[in-house]
Amino acid sequence: xxxxxxxxxxxxxxxxxxxxxxxxxxxxxMLTKDIMVQILRQxxxxxxxxxxxxxxxxxxRMDNVIAINDLEQLQETMTRVQENxxxxxxxxxxxxxxxxxxxxxxxTRDHIKLWRExxxxxxxxxxxxxxxxxxxxxxxxxxxYLRAEEPVFFxxxxxSSMFEAVQPVLDDIIPIALEAGMYSNSLQMAGQVDCVGxxxxxxxxxxxxxxxxxxxxxxxxxxxxxxxxxAIMVEELTGEVVDRIVAVVGVDGGGCxxxxxDPREYVDKLYSLxxxxxxxxxx
Numbered sequence: 001x002x003x004x005x006x007x008x009x010x011x012x013x014x015x016x017x018x019x020x021x022x023x024x025x026x027x028x029x030m031l032t033k034d035i036m037v038q039i040l041r042q043x044x045x046x047x048x049x050x051x052x053x054x055x056x057x058x059x060x061r062m063d064n065v066i067a068i069n070d071l072e073q074l075q076e077t078m079t080r081v082q083e084n085x086x087x088x089x090x091x092x093x094x095x096x097x098x099x100x101x102x103x104x105x106x107x108t109r110d111h112i113k114l115w116r117e118x119x120x121x122x123x124x125x126x127x128x129x130x131x132x133x134x135x136x137x138x139x140x141x142x143x144x145y146l147r148a149e150e151p152v153f154f155x156x157x158x159x160s161s162m163f164e165a166v167q168p169v170l171d172d173i174i175p176i177a178l179e180a181g182m183y184s185n186s187l188q189m190a191g192q193v194d195c196v197g198x199x200x201x202x203x204x205x206x207x208x209x210x211x212x213x214x215x216x217x218x219x220x221x222x223x224x225x226x227x228x229x230x231a232i233m234v235e236e237l238t239g240e241v242v243d244r245i246v247a248v249v250g251v252d253g254g255g256c257x258x259x260x261x262d263p264r265e266y267v268d269k270l271y272s273l274x275x276x277x278x279x280x281x282x283x
Contacts, residue, residue, distance in 0.1 A: 068176055068238040071196060075181030078190065086281075089190035091183045096283075100191030100229045103277045107222040135210045138162060138250055139194065142208050146175045146195065161254035162210070169248050169256060173206060174198035182233040187274055193230040196242075204244035205230045205263070212252045220259035223247045225273060228266040 077092040087099040183190035195206040231242035
């Protein structure tokens with residue numbers, strides 16, 4: 001039985017690589033857009049790849065893990081609460097954990113405090129509110145496009161220009177779970193991931209950001225901590241190993257940036273940050 005399982009898993013990996021190479025080969029040819037669309041519609045490579053990635057024989061799964069394509073349903077069993085301005089989640093087992101963004105907020109806390117002091121509370125509140133609305137709106141558009149369930153419409157030219165800049169990156173993503181609530185008993189943290197999907201030929205956590213200006217490489221560090229938490233949650237809940245964490249940034253004026261890292265580089269840093277939060281707040 002073990003030998004048969006290993007053979008099945010190897011064939012799944014081979015199929016993933018085959019379809020990815022096939023799509024890239026088609027894209028590399030000097031074909032008209034209409035012909036490419038017809039070929040890809042017939043092949044439906046994203047759906048095939050998603051089915052391959054999410055396929056897991058029941059016999060090969062441990063009793064305490066869920067299928068990766070069931071992650072979106074997990075959120076229905078979790079409860080979100082606010083306490084003293086901090087976000088917590090209650091797990092299906094009744095544990096109350098701080099949110100990922102609450103814990104990783106320690107990394108930017110001092111910088112944000114200095115910025116608010118420099119520009120003043122009124123200006124800072126206005127900028128923060130505007131940025132939050134823009135981020136929420138663009139997240140909704142990205143999710144809608146990835147689900148491919150209905151057309152995407154824009155409220156203004158700023159939205160359309162940012163979306164058009166990010167769209168080629170979205171086309172390279174094979175989504176498995178979007179806006180999925182998750183938790184980790186080892187981290188004692190919980191949160192909602194933007195996207196668990198296939199990036200290149202690797203399982204990845206993909207986070208969508210918006211910004212008024214282009215970011216420098218070091219600015220992605222807090223995001224990598226955040227996404228590493230989600231990577232740990234995916235492995236803990238499903239048994240699937242996440243090999244890549246990817247931040248996709250839409251920039252005002254029609255720009256796009258992509259920052260990538262290996263989550264293994266951030267695991268120790270994240271656990272250290274979690275202990276720091278526990279020592280500060282007692283949870």
